[in-house]
Amino acid sequence: MAGSHDGRVCLCDRADGTCAGLAVRRLSLARVQDLAEEIWTASSGDLLPARPAADPRSSRAGASAQAAYLRRREQERQSWGLDWAWWSLAVIGAALAGATLVGATVGSWLAMPAALLLAAWTGQRLRFRLSLEATICRRLAATQRRTAALLASLADEGWQVLHDVTLPGWLDSLEHLAVGPNGVWVVASWRRPRRLLGGTVPVEVVHGLRSQAEGVAEVLDGWAQVPVRALLCVHGAWSGTGQLLHDVLVTAPRQLTDAIQGHGAPLPPGELEGATTRLLQLLRPAA
Numbered sequence: 001m002a003g004s005h006d007g008r009v010c011l012c013d014r015a016d017g018t019c020a021g022l023a024v025r026r027l028s029l030a031r032v033q034d035l036a037e038e039i040w041t042a043s044s045g046d047l048l049p050a051r052p053a054a055d056p057r058s059s060r061a062g063a064s065a066q067a068a069y070l071r072r073r074e075q076e077r078q079s080w081g082l083d084w085a086w087w088s089l090a091v092i093g094a095a096l097a098g099a100t101l102v103g104a105t106v107g108s109w110l111a112m113p114a115a116l117l118l119a120a121w122t123g124q125r126l127r128f129r130l131s132l133e134a135t136i137c138r139r140l141a142a143t144q145r146r147t148a149a150l151l152a153s154l155a156d157e158g159w160q161v162l163h164d165v166t167l168p169g170w171l172d173s174l175e176h177l178a179v180g181p182n183g184v185w186v187v188a189s190w191r192r193p194r195r196l197l198g199g200t201v202p203v204e205v206v207h208g209l210r211s212q213a214e215g216v217a218e219v220l221d222g223w224a225q226v227p228v229r230a231l232l233c234v235h236g237a238w239s240g241t242g243q244l245l246h247d248v249l250v251t252a253p254r255q256l257t258d259a260i261q262g263h264g265a266p267l268p269p270g271e272l273e274g275a276t277t278r279l280l281q282l283l284r285p286a287a
Contacts, residue, residue, distance in 0.1 A: 056165045061175070062145045067287050092119070147256070154180060157180075160276050183228060186212050186229070187231045188212075188232050190205055192234055206245045209230045220278055229263065231256075232245075249263070
């Protein structure tokens with residue numbers, strides 16, 4: 001997988017954000033602390049003082065990706081070679097120098113246009129630019145919010161819909177989780193890059209989502225006999241709606257809720273209630 005982590009900076013060259021290191025960079029400080037406590041308890045057997053458990057229903061779609069974007073943007077602004085004062089001086093200096101040179105060699109009539117062109121060119125060259133990693137995090141957050149807006153109709157019909165939550169011991173987060181009459185749905189958002197031709201979904205995206213669904217099924221085993229399905233909502237031009245890729249249902253946004261509601265028979269109320277209770281007990285906000 002294209003990506004690296006040197007202890008300080010995670011580099012990712014995938015426009016869809018599928019680098020493993022990027023998932024690590026999206027972890028909030030609170031989530032890192034939770035993982036550290038879980039590792040300590042598992043390795044030593046000593047229980048740390050309990051902290052109030054956060055309600056997973058309080059989590060917002062794209063929260064961890066948005067928080068990672070803001071952290072990354074602030075770091076990059078602080079390490080920017082120029083602050084705004086020096087940037088402004090550079091732009092003004094280039095404009096004045098260009099106006100003086102052109103006015104002396106060509107004529108005063110061309111001095112002002114030359115100054116404006118040089119100012120625009122200098123400002124563009126020296127402006128602050130977000131890194132690819134920060135841009136990916138911002139896009140991920142926006143895409144997840146769009147998927148959450150589509151899932152809102154299920155919540156209005158009585159489904160339990162959660163966003164950006166995680167299970168104890170998990171590094172990554174569940175982008176969306178919908179619990180309703182036909183079972184549990186683990187939903188992920190993915191935007192097809194414009195440069196990607198055809199309808200190919202990266203295999204690591206599909207396998208990762210399927211692993212998440214399997215993990216949710218494991219924690220429900222013995223608590224509720226409900227099916228756990230995985231669904232990938234592909235944003236952007238997509239012609240493969242309704243396809244099954246490695247046991248993952250792939251659909252376009254406009255068919256998202258119909259795809260979820262149209263699979264499987266209704267479950268006994270008791271099983272559904274047991275699954276919902278168990279998940280609300282275990283899941284925590286990822287951000």
